[in-house]
Amino acid sequence: MGYPHKPHARETPVLSQYFGDSDARTLDGWRTRGGYAAFERSLGMAPADIVSVVKDSGLRGRGGAGFPTGVKWSFMKPGDGKPHYLCCNADESEPGTFKDREIMRWTPHALVEGCAIGAHAIGAETAYIYIRGEFTEPIARMEAAIKEAYAAGILGKNAMGSGKTVNVWVHRGAGAYICGEETALMNSLEGRRGNPRIKPPFPAVAGVFGQPTTINNVETLVAVPPILNNGADWYKKFSRSDNPKSTGTKLYSVCGNIARPGNYEVPMGFPFKDFLYDLCGGPLPGRKFRAIIPGGISVPIQTVSEAEASLMDYEGFVAQGTMLGSGGVIVVDDAQNLVKFIARAARFFAHESCAQCTQCREGTAWTTKILERIAAGEGTTEDLDTLLEIADNMTGKTICVLSDSCATPVVSGLKKFRSDFESLIKKKTHHLVPAVA
Amino acid sequence: MSIREMGGVEAPADTSHGRHGEPHQPVFVGTRKQELDELLTRYPSKMAALLPALWMVQHDRGWVSEDAMAEVAGLLDLTPAYVKGVVTFYTMYHQHPVGTYFVQVCTTSPCQVCGAEEVVEAFLRHTGCQELGVTSPDDKFTVIEVECLGACGFATPVMVNEDFIESVTPEGVAELLSRYK
Numbered sequence: 030m031g032y033p034h035k036p037h038a039r040e041t042p043v044l045s046q047y048f049g050d051s052d053a054r055t056l057d058g059w060r061t062r063g064g065y066a067a068f069e070r071s072l073g074m075a076p077a078d079i080v081s082v083v084k085d086s087g088l089r090g091r092g093g094a095g096f097p098t099g100v101k102w103s104f105m106k107p108g109d110g111k112p113h114y115l116c117c118n119a120d121e122s123e124p125g126t127f128k129d130r131e132i133m134r135w136t137p138h139a140l141v142e143g144c145a146i147g148a149h150a151i152g153a154e155t156a157y158i159y160i161r162g163e164f165t166e167p168i169a170r171m172e173a174a175i176k177e178a179y180a181a182g183i184l185g186k187n188a189m190g191s192g193k194t195v196n197v198w199v200h201r202g203a204g205a206y207i208c209g210e211e212t213a214l215m216n217s218l219e220g221r222r223g224n225p226r227i228k229p230p231f232p233a234v235a236g237v238f239g240q241p242t243t244i245n246n247v248e249t250l251v252a253v254p255p256i257l258n259n260g261a262d263w264y265k266k267f268s269r270s271d272n273p274k275s276t277g278t279k280l281y282s283v284c285g286n287i288a289r290p291g292n293y294e295v296p297m298g299f300p301f302k303d304f305l306y307d308l309c310g311g312p313l314p315g316r317k318f319r320a321i322i323p324g325g326i327s328v329p330i331q332t333v334s335e336a337e338a339s340l341m342d343y344e345g346f347v348a349q350g351t352m353l354g355s356g357g358v359i360v361v362d363d364a365q366n367l368v369k370f371i372a373r374a375a376r377f378f379a380h381e382s383c384a385q386c387t388q389c390r391e392g393t394a395w396t397t398k399i400l401e402r403i404a405a406g407e408g409t410t411e412d413l414d415t416l417l418e419i420a421d422n423m424t425g426k427t428i429c430v431l432s433d434s435c436a437t438p439v440v441s442g443l444k445k446f447r448s449d450f451e452s453l454i455k456k457k458t459h460h461l462v463p464a465v466a
Numbered sequence: 467m468s469i470r471e472m473g474g475v476e477a478p479a480d481t482s483h484g485r486h487g488e489p490h491q492p493v494f495v496g497t498r499k500q501e502l503d504e505l506l507t508r509y510p511s512k513m514a515a516l517l518p519a520l521w522m523v524q525h526d527r528g529w530v531s532e533d534a535m536a537e538v539a540g541l542l543d544l545t546p547a548y549v550k551g552v553v554t555f556y557t558m559y560h561q562h563p564v565g566t567y568f569v570q571v572c573t574t575s576p577c578q579v580c581g582a583e584e585v586v587e588a589f590l591r592h593t594g595c596q597e598l599g600v601t602s603p604d605d606k607f608t609v610i611e612v613e614c615l616g617a618c619g620f621a622t623p624v625m626v627n628e629d630f631i632e633s634v635t636p637e638g639v640a641e642l643l644s645r646y647k
Contacts, residue, residue: 033620112510124574124614155508162521162558163570163615165628198508203517204558206613220516220542222555238510284576284618291619326575357618365579373575380613383555 034291037308041267043278044251045294048135054170056177059138065183067254071146072191076107079150083253085261087268087276092118092209092246093325093355095343098253104233105151105241114237115148115156116218116244119171120202120209122161123325124377125357128280129247131292133160133167136251137174143250144197145184146257151243154194158247159214162203171199206381210429211244213383224383225429248280268342269298275342279356283309286316286362301339305360316362320446324354326374327434329441350441367449371442372400378435389432392423396439408454413443475599475608477562490533493523494541502541512542516552520559529560557612565601567646569593570612570625571634577614580621581636586611588639589624606646 033049036042047053053062071079084099105113117140121129133140144156160168175197178184188195200218202208208217212226215237236242256264256277268276275297281304284290288310295304301323305311312318321336322328329351331339339349346353361370379393396419399412420436427433443450494502501522505515519542523534530553536546553559560568569589573582586609590597593607601608617623620632626646634642 121616122614125576125618127617127619130616161616162556163612163625163630165625165630196508201518201521203520203556205556217517218514219511220513220544220552222552238514282619284621285579290621359576359618361579370575370579373573373578377574377613 034289037293039303039308040294041278041296042294043255044132044136044139044248044280045292048131048292050135053136054138054174056138056174056181056183059136063258064138064254065142065189067257068142068145068149068183069189071149071257072189072193076150076152079146079257082257082261083150086256086264087261087273088249088252088256088264089275089343090246091248091252091279091356093123093327095353098245098249101233101243101245102147102151104231105153105243107152109241112155112238112240113151113153114240114242115144115151115153116211116214116237116242117144117147117156117158117247117250118209118211118214118244119158119160119164119167119247120206120214121164121247121355122206122209122381123327123355123357124374125282125284125322125325125359126355127282127284128292128356130164130167132247132251132280133164133171137167137170138178139251139254140171140247141174141178141184141197143253145178145188145195146253147243147245147250148195148197149193153243155196155198157198157200157218157237159200159202159208159218161208162201168199168201175199205383206377207383207429207431210431213429214244215242222383224385225431227428252277267296269340269345272298272340272342272344274344275353279341279353281341281356281358283358283360285358285360286313286318286365287311287360288313295341297342298345299341301341301345302337304341305336305358309358312360312362316364318360319363319365320361320367320370320442322351322357322359322361322438324352325357326359326377327430327437328352328354329437330371330445332445366404366453367442367446368400368453369404371438372397372404374438375400375435378431382431382435386427386432388423388426389435392419392432393435395419396423396435400439403450403453406453406456408450410451410454412454413447413450417443474557475560475562475564475610476601490531490537492537493526493534494519494537498522498526513544516542516544516549517556520549520553524559529563563601565595565608566606567608567626569607569609570615571609572613572615572617572621572623573611574614574618576618577621577623582622584636585622585624585634585639588636589643592639592643607643 052058080102088098089095148156205223207213208223213223217223232242318333321331335349375397379397384390423432423436535549539546539549594602615623624634
């Protein structure tokens with residue numbers, strides 16, 4: 030559903046079919062829509078069988094990395110005598126992304142159910158949903174749903190009469206983009222500063238509270254109940270015939286300079302051109318698209334021709350010089366100063382750097398200063414070389430990828446839109462050299 | 467970059483005690499203490515209740531004073547210095563008193579290209595705040611720029627205390643603020 034718009038005929042609403050339907054928020058409403066049937070069935074299944082269905086479905090992580098969910102779950106060794114934990118990453122902070130917010134606002138029970146199934150599948154008794162602090166309404170909706178689920182005996186010491194303990198709790202963040210990084214999230218959940226941890230050990234070995242942990246994105250977990258209800262083969266059908274590596278439906282958040290911003294759900298492999306012009310209504314009147322970022326601000330910027338040639342799945346976006354990322358589509362049109370846009374992105378990363386790693390702490394701030402100087406018409410040609418040199422030093426050299434993410438729009442911007450930078454610099458040169466009388 | 471340039475809040479002259487200089491009254495008594503105790507049952511460590519406990523402090527007192535940090539530290543078997551280290555990491559905990567209404571305007575790139583800068587200017591003009599991060603003379607408003615609020619399709623999203631308001635335009639600011647007078 031193209032919330033806040035009416036669903037478009039070419040959408041495939043699975044996860045978003047109840048967006049805008051406030052009755053679906055309540056337990057009764059959710060149950061009449063088939064809610065908790067999948068959890069009930071899963072409680073009668075062996076955890077390994079649930080993992081196997083999810084593996085077969087081809088579901089991949091929707092937070093950005095695209096790691097196969099069933100494989101991630103299979104890393105949790107049953108019977109190791111340790112408490113296991115499930116963390117749901119609801120720290121949605123990637124600029125351009127606002128899909129998890131709508132999932133939690135409209136279908137909170139879908140996430141409770143996804144967490145409950147996930148916890149059972151990985152042998153965990155407790156799942157924590159870590160929600161960014163600014164999401165006041167999603168937090169309230171989730172807490173209300175969890176309260177209803179406990180009162181109805183769906184959660185708790187004897188979940189749905191199964192004799193199994195399944196707890197789900199909300200944990201509120203307090204304003205830090207970096208806590209969306211899985212190891213930073215675990216530190217934050219433990220009551221620490223949200224600094225990412227060095228891996229290994231990976232979360233499945235030593236995660237939150239030092240115990241085996243799985244972290245999944247909101248959208249990943251809400252896809253699990255429909256997979257259990259309809260089967261892995263049903264889920265696999267949502268893909269291109271020539272690419273079985275990306276399956277299912279995907280929610281995209283669309284923002285920036287476009288006629289109809291909002292959330293849209295389409296099957297893997299959908300043509301990006303049709304998506305931008307047909308579903309989202311194309312550019313604003315009298316304007317033209319200038320640049321497109323399809324997966325949140327951390328993925329490379331696309332030219333319009335690259336975007337128009339893209340197929341919307343993990344491999345399709347890579348083939349056109351970018352990544353699916355979180356599915357946060359940011360559109361910039363020809364009325365904007367693209368350098369200023371990139372400078373503001375760099376400032377975001379400078380603000381959000383946890384400052385553990387030198388390359389990131391210094392690199393994000395330095396990049397911001399140079400870009401803001403260029404955007405203000407005070408840059409030099411040497412600045413462009415310096416930017417690329419800093420970007421090189423920021424890529425692949427730090428504990429987490431925040432530093433790389435800051436370098437990405439700079440490098441892709443300079444590669445594909447160099448004239449935008451140069452024209453700002455030329456203006457300055459022109460200004461400083463007065464015409465000879 | 468200065469604290470204010472990075473979206474922080476300017477420290478008023480005296481923040482050693484409460485807003486008006488009175489000594490610290492414990493936050494975790496009665497119902498609040500029970501809530502904290504209930505919360506502790508959800509986690510295998512006391513420390514994990516730190517962020518929720520700090521939220522309770524801020525909810526009740528409007529900000530997190532050093533005295534409150536020491537109180538939380540005592541309850542969770544932590545040191546005050548450790549708690550301060552955590553408080554200073556997260557942008558949403560106020561380390562100083564702020565205006566009655568704390569206004570956060572998203573200006574990150576997706577909102578910037580939709581005109582968020584004009585929304586910020588409108589807030590500064592209509593609240594009487596001289597600049598970002600400085601509380602208005604009547605103590606009512608503090609306005610800051612915030613990094614991505616996660617509602618980019620509803621540019622420009624604004625938070626006023628715990629209220630989340632979508633699609634704010636410069637023209638809509640006066641009417642919006644009239645709800646908080």
